[in-house]
Amino acid sequence: MFRIATWNVNSLRVRLTHVLDWLATNQPDVLALQETKMTDDLFPVQSFEQLGYQAIYSGQKTYNGVALLSKLPLQSVATSFPGYADPQKRVLCATVKKIAVLNLYIPNGSEVGSEKYQYKLDWLSQLQAYARQLLQTHTHCILLGDFNIAPTDEDVHDPVEWQGKVLCSEQERASFFNLIDAGLKDCYHLFPRQDNRFSWWDYRAAGFRRNRGLRIDHILADTALATHCTSCRIDVAPRKLEQPSDHAPVLAEFDI
């Protein structure tokens, strides 16, 4: 059995006890974190070691930052797409059990047509190339993280309100399905959909209380590995705690 999860924690400093509690309860083999918002010298390595997790991380001050926590040995780490120099720390790749695990914090994009949106599209085209490379060079691949893309209207609380907006625009969605077409499955879709189950809710305007959410955090597995997936669920429990992240963790299980 292999259990892997993703969680945008929106500051690991603030969310450390939430993450430690969640690890202790759910016992994933691997947890991918996004938006750690801390430099590597401040990463709380020992807190995770005490729970039996090795940590690798690529962080920066104030923004972004990704990490992988693992009970199993991690190998061949990469912290960027080859040939794409990005000062923003959004990528962390390692192999676990001969699976290439790619932890992603895809840019938000701010607003359709903005400079940040163009950066997102450029970044996504870099991801396309790297994902294809990984799929060719590794028997198994898992891409997971905060994709900042709601793939279809089913993933949006109010598709009319969100139509054409960032996270839902045609170009972003096309890029997501282009990635799927490279040979990946959205593990969430391998099981009956939990109605109106989202992974992110805006802190503003009581987004969570009103379930005004989007499903933008994903776990994708290569088609062969996907046949071994036995569950994939969004865990909203941590979103109900005091001082929660605006994202909920997503957890998938494989019988390998």
Place this chain on the structure above:
DNA sequence: ATGGTAGTTCAACTA
């Protein structure tokens, strides 16, 4: 038509 909150950092930015 554009606010609402949260985190980092301490005025303004990102989400």
